[in-house]
Amino acid sequence: MLDFDSAQSRLSTAGKPPAITEACPLHLARGRVLAQTLFATLDLPPADNSAMDGYAIRHADYAPGKPLPVQQRCYAGERPEPLKPGHAIRLFTGSLVPAGADTIVMQEDGVEHDDRFEINLPPTLGAHVRRQGEDVREGDQLLPKGTLLGAAEIALLASQGYAQITTYAALKVGILTTGDELVSPGQPRADEHIYNSNGPMLAALAENMGATVAHVLHARDTQESLQEAFAILLRDCDLILTVGGVSVGEKDLVKPAIEQLGGVLDLWRVCMKPGKPVALAHIDGKPVVCLPGNPVSAYAVFTLLVTPMLRTMQGRAQAMPTVQYGTLVSDRPFNEKRDEFLRVQAAFGPQGQTMLTPYSQQGSGIISSLPWASGLARIPADTVLRGGDLVAYYDLARWLA
Structure with a gap:
C-alpha cells in the first residue's frame, strides 16, 4: 500500500500551475x-484623520475650565481650515485633522455651549489621531x-x-460519476437503485474552492457511455474527477476507457481509511483522478488528497493548508492497520484547548457524519490512541477553502 503522505505529495504535484x-x-x-x-x-490613511467624533485642538491650548471657541464644523469629506491658536474645530470620524492641531478630544469628554467647547477631562497629546500611513x-x-x-x-x-x-483563469473541473445503480435525485427510484450524491457533493466542494465546474456527467456501465462522457470532459475541462468503476470487477470499466484514450492509469491502494482505492492518469496532459465510489470515502479523498492538487493548478502559493492538533475525546481506543481519519467535531476545552469528539458511527457509509463534522482527526496506522491523546486535526474550513 502507498502511505498516505506519499500519496498526498504525489497528487499535489500531479497537476501543472496555470499559464493563462x-x-x-x-x-x-x-x-x-x-x-x-x-x-x-x-x-x-492618505492623511491624518480623526478616529472619533470630537474636537481638534492644539494640546498646549488646554487649561482646566478654559473653553475654546469653536472655529469651524468640518465633516468627513470636507477640508478643514488651519486651526487658529486657542481655538477648536468640530470634527467627525474620518474628518481630516486640521493643520496646527495635534490632539482630538472626544465629544463625550467635554461640553459645547454657545460655540465654545469646554474640556472636562485632561486630554492626552496625540489622542485619537489616525496617522498618515x-x-x-x-x-x-x-x-x-x-x-x-x-x-x-x-x-x-x-x-x-x-x-x-x-x-x-478559473480552473475548470469536470466530474464523472459511474454506475447503473445510480439515479439522479428527483427521479423515480427502484429498490435496486440509490440516489447519486457524489455528483452534487463534488461539484459543491470544487466550487467552494473557487473552481468552475464545467460538467457533472453520469455514465452507464458501458464503454460507449464512458467514451462519450470522457470526450466532453477532455474537451472542456482542465481537471477530471471520476467516482467509482476503477476496481477489478466486470463492470469496472473506467480503467479500460482511460487506456483507450491513451492514458495510463496508476491505481493506488492508499493506506488510509476511509478512501483506500485512488487512481491517477493523464490524458492529453490533463490529470484524471479516480475517487472511490462511497460518498464518505470520496469526500475524504477529495479533502485530503485532491485539494492540494487543485490549489497547485489554481496557481495558489500554498498548496497544503496547516495541520492543527487537538485532544481526542473518546471512551474507546482507536487502532487500525491504515491511517484512519475520524469525522470529528471541534470545541474549546476549559483551558482553551481544542477538543475533538468523534461522530458516534465512523462507517464509510455514514453520510450523516459529513454535515456534522468540523474536520478530520488522524489516527496513524498501527498506533493505539485513546481519549486525552493529542492527534492531528484537518480543519474542513481550511482544507476545503
Whole structure:
C-alpha cells in the first residue's frame, strides 16, 4: 500500500500551475488567484484623520475650565481650515485633522455651549489621531502572487484604488460519476437503485474552492457511455474527477476507457481509511483522478488528497493548508492497520484547548457524519490512541477553502 503522505505529495504535484492569466474586475474577484504581486499605490490613511467624533485642538491650548471657541464644523469629506491658536474645530470620524492641531478630544469628554467647547477631562497629546500611513505605506507589498482572494483581500485592494487586477483563469473541473445503480435525485427510484450524491457533493466542494465546474456527467456501465462522457470532459475541462468503476470487477470499466484514450492509469491502494482505492492518469496532459465510489470515502479523498492538487493548478502559493492538533475525546481506543481519519467535531476545552469528539458511527457509509463534522482527526496506522491523546486535526474550513 502507498502511505498516505506519499500519496498526498504525489497528487499535489500531479497537476501543472496555470499559464493563462486574465484581467478581472475587482468586484468579481472573490475566489480568484492573483497572477501578480500587488503593491500599495498610496499611504493608508492618505492623511491624518480623526478616529472619533470630537474636537481638534492644539494640546498646549488646554487649561482646566478654559473653553475654546469653536472655529469651524468640518465633516468627513470636507477640508478643514488651519486651526487658529486657542481655538477648536468640530470634527467627525474620518474628518481630516486640521493643520496646527495635534490632539482630538472626544465629544463625550467635554461640553459645547454657545460655540465654545469646554474640556472636562485632561486630554492626552496625540489622542485619537489616525496617522498618515500608519496602516500601509506607499510602495509596501499588499498581496503576493498566488494569493486566493476573499472579501478581506478585496477590501485591501479597493482601499488602494485597484478596480481591475490580473488573475489566473478559473480552473475548470469536470466530474464523472459511474454506475447503473445510480439515479439522479428527483427521479423515480427502484429498490435496486440509490440516489447519486457524489455528483452534487463534488461539484459543491470544487466550487467552494473557487473552481468552475464545467460538467457533472453520469455514465452507464458501458464503454460507449464512458467514451462519450470522457470526450466532453477532455474537451472542456482542465481537471477530471471520476467516482467509482476503477476496481477489478466486470463492470469496472473506467480503467479500460482511460487506456483507450491513451492514458495510463496508476491505481493506488492508499493506506488510509476511509478512501483506500485512488487512481491517477493523464490524458492529453490533463490529470484524471479516480475517487472511490462511497460518498464518505470520496469526500475524504477529495479533502485530503485532491485539494492540494487543485490549489497547485489554481496557481495558489500554498498548496497544503496547516495541520492543527487537538485532544481526542473518546471512551474507546482507536487502532487500525491504515491511517484512519475520524469525522470529528471541534470545541474549546476549559483551558482553551481544542477538543475533538468523534461522530458516534465512523462507517464509510455514514453520510450523516459529513454535515456534522468540523474536520478530520488522524489516527496513524498501527498506533493505539485513546481519549486525552493529542492527534492531528484537518480543519474542513481550511482544507476545503
